[in-house]
Amino acid sequence: MEQHSPPPLTRRKFLDHFLTGTGLAALAGVVYPLFRYLTPPPQEEAVVSSVNLGPAKDFPPGSGKIFRLGSKPGILVRGVDGKFRAYYATCTHLDCIVQYDGRADNIWCACHNGRYDLNGRNVSGPPPRPLTALNVNVLPDSEEILITLAEGGKG
Amino acid sequence: MIARLFNWINSRYKIEKLLYFSREKSVPLHRGTMWYYFGGITLFLFGVQVITGLVLLFYYRVGSDASFESVKFIITQVKFGWLLRSMHSWSANLMVLAAIIHMMSVFFHRSYRKPREMTWVTGVTMLFLLMVFGFSGYLLPWNELAFFATKVGTDSARAIPLIGDFLLKLMRGGSDVTGATLSRFFGLHVSVLPPIFTGLLALHLFFVQVQGMSEPLESAGHGRKRTMPFLPDFLLRDLMVWLVTFDILLLLSVFFPWELGVKADPFSPAPAGIKPEWYFLFVFQSLKMLPAHIWGIEGEVLGVMVMGVGAGVLFILPWLDRASSQGLRNRLFDVIGVFGLLYFATFTILGYLID
Numbered sequence: 001m002e003q004h005s006p007p008p009l010t011r012r013k014f015l016d017h018f019l020t021g022t023g024l025a026a027l028a029g030v031v032y033p034l035f036r037y038l039t040p041p042p043q044e045e046a047v048v049s050s051v052n053l054g055p056a057k058d059f060p061p062g063s064g065k066i067f068r069l070g071s072k073p074g075i076l077v078r079g080v081d082g083k084f085r086a087y088y089a090t091c092t093h094l095d096c097i098v099q100y101d102g103r104a105d106n107i108w109c110a111c112h113n114g115r116y117d118l119n120g121r122n123v124s125g126p127p128p129r130p131l132t133a134l135n136v137n138v139l140p141d142s143e144e145i146l147i148t149l150a151e152g153g154k155g
Numbered sequence: 156m157i158a159r160l161f162n163w164i165n166s167r168y169k170i171e172k173l174l175y176f177s178r179e180k181s182v183p184l185h186r187g188t189m190w191y192y193f194g195g196i197t198l199f200l201f202g203v204q205v206i207t208g209l210v211l212l213f214y215y216r217v218g219s220d221a222s223f224e225s226v227k228f229i230i231t232q233v234k235f236g237w238l239l240r241s242m243h244s245w246s247a248n249l250m251v252l253a254a255i256i257h258m259m260s261v262f263f264h265r266s267y268r269k270p271r272e273m274t275w276v277t278g279v280t281m282l283f284l285l286m287v288f289g290f291s292g293y294l295l296p297w298n299e300l301a302f303f304a305t306k307v308g309t310d311s312a313r314a315i316p317l318i319g320d321f322l323l324k325l326m327r328g329g330s331d332v333t334g335a336t337l338s339r340f341f342g343l344h345v346s347v348l349p350p351i352f353t354g355l356l357a358l359h360l361f362f363v364q365v366q367g368m369s370e371p372l373e374s375a376g377h378g379r380k381r382t383m384p385f386l387p388d389f390l391l392r393d394l395m396v397w398l399v400t401f402d403i404l405l406l407l408s409v410f411f412p413w414e415l416g417v418k419a420d421p422f423s424p425a426p427a428g429i430k431p432e433w434y435f436l437f438v439f440q441s442l443k444m445l446p447a448h449i450w451g452i453e454g455e456v457l458g459v460m461v462m463g464v465g466a467g468v469l470f471i472l473p474w475l476d477r478a479s480s481q482g483l484r485n486r487l488f489d490v491i492g493v494f495g496l497l498y499f500a501t502f503t504i505l506g507y508l509i510d
Contacts, residue, residue, distance in 0.1 A: 039321075040328045040335065066422055071331065073422050089424070093455065094442070095310035096303055099424030110427040111307055112443040126445060128453045 064100020190260035219334035302419030
């Protein structure tokens with residue numbers, strides 16, 4: 001009847017495992033809901049894919065305007081060259097909101113002195129990436145500015 | 156009367172032991188004795204923070220459409236509201252300053268050496284908690300500067316590998332800085348941090364009582380010690396220093412009241428010249444001066460990682476500087492300390508000078 005068997009599970013050992021297991025499970029039961037609670041639920045946001053900024057003549061060359069596209073800020077820039085361009089106004093460095101700098105005729109972020117040219121390319125300072133572009137349409141009949149999402153772009 | 160009260164309590168709770176203990180408590184006298192006061196100053200300012208913070212809560216309201224207005228109400232309508240709010244902001248700043256000086260003196264005296272490692276660790280933890288206190292409190296008036304400083308500060312978390320995005324959402328309560336962020340920061344500032352900080356403070360002070368005051372490396376264990384009784388000699392000096400601290404605090408609060416600024420507007424460009432609180436300025440300035448990419452890594456990511464390593468080193472310092480536990484002075488750590496201090500000072504000054 002001699003055979004190798006694992007050491008018998010004593011009552012003490014069984015209770016040790018059982019209590020440790022239930023203890024951990026109880027802890028997980030407390031921690032998990034708390035953890036999930038702290039993670040904010042996704043907000044239902046109305047999908048905004050275009051915004052009308054009014055007559056083009058309100059924006060003289062060498063001006064910029066921050067507008068609201070859904071929950072995100074955008075910037076309409078009309079450089080000294082008179083051309084309209086629009087981007088999401090969020091700086092690619094650390095999330096500040098950029099502005100048009102009339103003296104330098106480019107786009108500037110005041111937080112860390114980052115600069116983008118009128119085409120949204122990061123040209124100096126810390127920003128690592130260009131601004132995300134938006135489409136600017138001048139409506140043919142009313143001469144109003146309509147901003148729309150660029151091809152493949154998302155909010 | 157007092158004797159009878161004492162006897163009444165003592166017959167029940169044996170507080171005479173405490174009395175014996177406090178009679179024996181003494182403070183070592185040496186060239187660096189004056190630096191001992193900075194721990195006490197920090198403690199005093201913490202008391203000021205608790206009291207001014209509690210009374211501000213009576214009028215403060217939280218929310219992106221209420222916070223700015225309620226702080227405005229406090230400083231314009233409520234009697235002495237401007238003073239209490241100003242004192243809260245000023246003493247917060249003075250407290251960080253006092254804590255940093257306290258830490259530097261402990262550093263250069265090597266007082267973190269065995270057996271006081273845990274006093275150091277609890278102290279460094281409290282310094283970091285103070286910064287979280289400062290960062291979260293800064294947003295509460297919901298003004299433009301605070302709004303963008305919070306945007307930048309929380310966005311830096313994105314640079315942390317793997318958990319960055321999660322941390323960002325956790326701190327902001329969403330993907331942007333909104334009223335949800337304000338609620339979180341408020342909860343953190345007034346109900347999560349205070350008990351944690353108080354617990355650590357109690358532990359920190361307990362360690363100091365159990366082990367007594369540390370002596371500088373050079374004088375420890377040599378010859379006859381010169382000491383001063385804590386009660387009443389040192390305590391009275393402590394109180395004098397607190398009084399001076401309180402005067403400075405009042406002078407600053409009255410003659411340089413804290414500004415409220417302009418209400419935050421998430422749809423307006425960042426104002427020129429935004430700066431965080433001075434104790435974050437060296438980080439801010441470093442991030443500003445780093446190029447966009449270094450060795451193919453985003454400059455900001457690298458910067459945040461270097462800062463993280465620096466903070467980690469600070470924590471485990473007692474275990475890195477093994478020589479000091481054997482009563483030897485490792486000059487390398489003096490060099491590191493001086494370099495760190497110079498870096499901090501230079502980048503803070505640069506932060507003010509460069510736009």
